[in-house]
Amino acid sequence: MKILVAVKRVVDFNVKVRVKPDGTGVETANVKMSMNPFDEIAVEEAVRLKEAGAAIEIIAVSCGPAACQETLRTALAIGADRAILVESSEELQPLAVSKILKSVVEREKPNLVILGKQAIDDDCNQTGQMLAALLGWAQATFASKVKLSPEKAEVTREVDGGLETDSVKLPAVITTDLRLNEPRYVTLPNIMKAKKKALETLKPDALGVDVSPRLQTLKVTEPPKRKAGAKVPDAKTLVEKLRNEAKVL
Amino acid sequence: MAILVIAEHDNKTLKKATLNALAAAQKIGGDIDVLVAGHQIKDVTVGGVRKILQADAPHLADFLAENVASVVLGISKGYSHILAPSTSNGKNILPRVAALLDVQQISDIVAVESADTFVRPIYAGNALATVKSKDPIKVITVRTTAFDAVSGSGSAPVEAISAGNDSGLSSFVGREVSKSERPELTAAKIIVSGGRGMANGENFKKVLEPLADKLGAAMGASRAAVDAGFVPNDWQVGQTGKIVAPDLYIAVGISGAIQHLAGMKDSRVIVAINKDEEAPIFQVADYGLVGDLFQLVPAVVEELKK
Ligand SMILES: Cc1cc2nc3c(=O)[nH]c(=O)nc-3n(C[C@H](O)[C@H](O)[C@H](O)COP(=O)(O)OP(=O)(O)OC[C@H]3O[C@@H](n4cnc5c(N)ncnc54)[C@H](O)[C@@H]3O)c2cc1C
C-alpha cells in the first residue's frame, strides 16, 4: 500500500521563541527551523511499515514556503520515496492544510495518511482530524502503536486515562504521539541519496483550494513572566514556608 | 446566540473539565445547552444551563470521533458556538466537527475577549495570540486550567436527541486504564511530579509515592520519565501532555525544559528539587531545594509528619 506523510517546517523545538516588539508574531528570522518532531515520528513509522513489507511507497507532503524543500529532503533522507511541496507564502491554517492534503490524497490515492498529532508552533492539534473528516475516513489520533493489516489498522492511542485501542478501516488517517517510535538519525549517505529523489512542486490554486485564513491574528503578546523565588536551605525550611508563607499545606 | 458545550463524561458521571468549558461558555454569553453523547447514560447531569441534550446509543459508548462528530453536526444549526474541553476526547472529536462545518477551529483558548475574539497560547505557551474568527460558527476547545469551574449544581431538563448511525469506520477494541486512588492529574490541588532524575520506576514508588500520599497529591511526570517507561503515558505534564495548574506543584528531578514548563507554569506555587542549581526549573520555582532528591524527598516527608 501507499502511505502519505505530512511534514511541517517549524521553529526548532530547542529555540526559545521571542515575541516581536510590534506584537505581530514571533521572531522567525535567523531562527533554526526543523521538521515538526511529531512528523519525524510519522515519517519513521511509514518507513518502518515499508521495511516490514506492509507498504510499497511513501510520499512526503509539506505545505508552505519554498524553504519547506529542506524539510522534505529530511523526510526523503529518513526513507520517504518522493516528495510534494504545495508552495504558498500565505499563512496556512489547519483547515487550509487539510484541504490541500485532501486534494493531494485524491490525486495519489494512498491507503494511509500519517500526520503528527500537533505542530509545535501553532499547537493546534487539528489537521489530521480535519483531513479524516473531509475525506470521510476513519481517524486514529495520538497513536503509540500501529498494527497494520490490508483492510484495517489497530491503533493504540494515548488518551487522558491511559491507553485505548481502536480498530480503523482503511483508508484511514493516523496521527502520531511521542511514544510511537524513536526516529532514526539521518546518515550522510542517505542525505546524498535524498538529493536525487523526486520533489514535485504544486500550487494551492492549481489544486483548486482556497487557503485564505479564517482566523485573523490581532496581536501576539508575551505571557506574564513568573518571578523566580528563593532557594531554601533544607527540607525543614521548605515545609515551614509552604505552611506559613505560601499557605498551601 | 446559543452555545453548545460537549460534555466530558464516562456515561456515569460528568467530568469536571465540562464545568471549566461551561465557564468559558458563560464568558461568551447566551443560552447554553450541554450535549451528553454516550451509552447507558446514567446521572450525567448538570445545572445552570438551558437544557441537556442526550444522545444514547451503543455506537456512542466509547466516544468514537466519527460517531460523536456526526451527532454534533446534526444539531449544529441552532448554535453560534460549539465548545469542548481540551481533553483527549475534545481534541479528537472537535476538529472533525469543525472541518465538516468548514470552520477553522480555535484550539485551547485561555481567555474570551468577545464573542468572536479569543486568546490562545502558541509555541508551548511562549506567546499568546489574540485571534478573531470570521467563521459563522465558532468551534472552540477550552484549556480547562484557564477557567474556574462553574458549580454546575442542580439538573437542567433533559431532551433526548437522535444518536445517528454507526459510521462503521472505526470500532473500539479495548482500554488500559491506569488505576489509581489518587486525584485526577488535571483536577488535583497538589501534584508531585518526577523526571529523569528519578532514575527508574521503582523509585517513583519508593521515594515519590510517600510524598504524594502524605499530601493527598496526584502524581505526574516529565516526558523523559514516561519515555523511559518509569510511569504511564497519561502522567506526562507539558506542551504535548497534560496542562495542569494546581495550588502546589512539586517538580522532583525535572530540569524544566520549555515543553515541561508549558504544562505547569500556571501552578500557584511551584517547588523544585534538583541537584543542579542551574536547572531552568528554578527560574519558575517559588521555592527551590538544591541537592540529591533521594535524601531531600524523604526528609520533606519526615518534616510533613511533624
Ligand atoms: C515535540 C516535543 C514534545 C515534548 N513534550 C514534552 C512534554 O509535554 N512534557 C515534558 O516534560 N517534556 C516534553 N518534551 C521533552 C523536553 O524537551 C525534555 O526533554 C524533558 O522535559 C526532560 O525531562 P526531565 O526534566 O525529566 O529530564 P532531564 O532534562 O534529563 O532532567 C533531569 C533532571 O534531574 C536532575 N537530577 C538527576 N539526578 C538527580 C538527583 N539524584 N537528585 C536531584 N536531581 C537530580 C538533573 O539535575 C536534571 O536537571 C518534549 C520534547 C519534544 C521534542
Ligand SMILES: Nc1ncnc2c1ncn2[C@@H]1O[C@H](COP(=O)(O)O)[C@@H](O)[C@H]1O
Ligand atoms: N503546513 C503543513 N504542511 C504539512 N503538514 C502539516 C502542515 N501543517 C500541519 N501539518 C500536519 O498536521 C499535523 C498537526 O498540525 P496542527 O493541526 O497544526 O497542530 C502536523 O504534525 C503535520 O503532520
